[in-house]
Amino acid sequence: MKALVLERYNELIYKDVEEPSIEPGEVLVRVKACGICGSDVHGMDGSTGRRQPPLIMGHEAAGEIVATGSAVTQWEKGDRVTFDSTVYPLNDWYTLQGKYNLSDNREVMGVSANEFRRHGAFAEYVAVPAHILYKIPEGVSYEEAAMVEPVAVALHAIRIGKPQLAGSCVVVGAGMIGIFLVKLLSKAGLSNLIVVDINSKKREQALRCGAHLAFDPGDEHMISSMMKVTNSRGADISFEAVGITATVNIAIDSLRKGGKAVLLGNLTPTIDFPLQKVVTRELTILGSCAIKGEYEAVLNLLSKKDIHVRDQISEIAPLSDGAYWFGRLRQNNNGLNKVILVP
């Protein structure tokens, strides 16, 4: 089969590779769409240590089942499916507590780290454990289904933050995840939905997607303006979708006393942390990792047209042109949102 292989750091080659074989509990999926994730673009230079070559990347995918392993009973050939990016063991302590996203020995599709290597979906076929599959509802396209993963990441963070009706939320960073946070939060009946991003185009987009206010962090009046719309208190919850010192500090500065910051960005491993502010204002800091079963809810929203993802797809391109599109995304994307590759 053809696949887009990360042969060496920064070197993607479209070439023939062996078709994956499937374990008894797996299915073989003919890939119909696979989105390029920011973590693939950032990771392919070796900086994250989680895209160690040789590797077929790709974890935001959808396709059709063409073969099922001997132990698979609930799926059949021809089923249209998407799948979780996390491959988790079913007998793990965390999985049994309902927290499979935190399970020990979890693997991620299209990722290779020191402990594991799991080929992903930038290929004609991918082997997928049956227990991470989700059926794509009628009326939802493969391209839309390939967008479920980033929406589900946003929904997971919102479920951790638990926004209240008529409350106020701040989203720091209006990249793909930030925009989906805004789209989902715009359904929560908030009094204030505020976005912070350095890029004016992203701020405009966030406003079109349902944010009430958008600020440039370079604006010295940003925090005072936020105070003005929140009765001089600050927001109830902030969502941080970048992961550097400056943006985490904005997420904390924008909160009222007793507020909550949900951190999902993790661009840098460590940051300068405003300890005294967090302690003396009794703030709650919450981490949000990946997805914990939110796929089904997102597929439902898509099927009911309650959320739109099409506007975030900039290009649908053949997998053979993958190296070119990765290159475009690495040059800091100039307005490019999601690029979906089709084998």
Ligand SMILES: [Zn+2]
């Ligand atoms: Zn991703």
